[in-house]
Amino acid sequence: EGIEPKKIIKEGLSEYFIYTIEGTETIPNGWSKRLRSLAADEVPLKIQYRFRPAEYGEQLVRMYLLTNDEKSKLGTSPLPDGQVRLFRDNGRAGLSYLTEQHTKYIPVGDKIELNLGVDSEVIFEQIKLRSFRDSFWMSQNGTNTYKKLQEDGVLKVQNFTVSGWDDHQIYTQRIRNYSAKPIAVEIRRSYAGDTIFRSNLKPALYDFHTVQFDAAVAAGKRVDLYYEVVQHQGYLAKQNQVTLEKADVQP
Numbered sequence: 001e002g003i004e005p006k007k008i009i010k011e012g013l014s015e016y017f018i019y020t021i022e023g024t025e026t027i028p029n030g031w032s033k034r035l036r037s038l039a040a041d042e043v044p045l046k047i048q049y050r051f052r053p054a055e056y057g058e059q060l061v062r063m064y065l066l067t068n069d070e071k072s073k074l075g076t077s078p079l080p081d082g083q084v085r086l087f088r089d090n091g092r093a094g095l096s097y098l099t100e101q102h103t104k105y106i107p108v109g110d111k112i113e114l115n116l117g118v119d120s121e122v123i124f125e126q127i128k129l130r131s132f133r134d135s136f137w138m139s140q141n142g143t144n145t146y147k148k149l150q151e152d153g154v155l156k157v158q159n160f161t162v163s164g165w166d167d168h169q170i171y172t173q174r175i176r177n178y179s180a181k182p183i184a185v186e187i188r189r190s191y192a193g194d195t196i197f198r199s200n201l202k203p204a205l206y207d208f209h210t211v212q213f214d215a216a217v218a219a220g221k222r223v224d225l226y227y228e229v230v231q232h233q234g235y236l237a238k239q240n241q242v243t244l245e246k247a248d249v250q251p
Contacts, residue, residue, distance in 0.1 A: 135162040
């Protein structure tokens with residue numbers, strides 16, 4: 001018969017937890033022993049692909065996301081600093097090693113985020129489709145007088161120099177999912193200066209210069225997410241932030 005695991009009584013003392021383990025333990029001099037604190041089966045997790053250059057570099061990474069709470073069957077206490085090792089059932093009565101990651105103290109209710117790195121079955125590309133400039137403004141030398149350049153591109157006043165314009169770039173964020181399951185993707189991109197982000201991607205501002213949007217890609221499919229970035233230059237730049245505009249952007 002199998003040996004029943006020892007019961008562990010947990011008590012709280014301020015921000016600390018005291019664990020009482022039934023029975024006795026023998027620890028040789030100079031040795032240490034680890035005892036199981038908790039066991040949890042079928043912990044719910046979310047798989048998400050993220051593009052966050054500030055955190056993960058210029059690559060799309062696969063994340064396993066869990067929450068340290070009772071609903072997720074992970075117990076009712078914070079998790080201490082430690083090493084998390086992730087394995088997967090290989091279908092042959094064994095386990096395949098996926099990743100290992102050090103985690104810091106995780107309070108109750110906080111997320112546990114495990115980075116599995118790049119997935120070779122998901123191809124992530126940003127492709128520039130078009131680039132152009134328009135809305136040229138001229139300033140008269142030695143004055144504060146500004147005039148917009150005529151659409152025909154001909155300036156009929158002498159002693160004027162270019163002082164402002166708009167840079168346009170049209171992109172597609174192309175994602176190809178060669179895996180057997182649909183995937184959820186979160187993308188963050190940051191832009192300096194006075195910028196307009198145009199798309200029908202339902203973006204949101206993560207902060208004043210970072211745009212975030214989501215996408216879903218079915219198994220074995222490809223999606224193209226089109227958007228336009230307009231950056232005001234020189235005289236036209238009035239603020240240092242991104243403005244969102246809804247528009248049907250075509251390649």
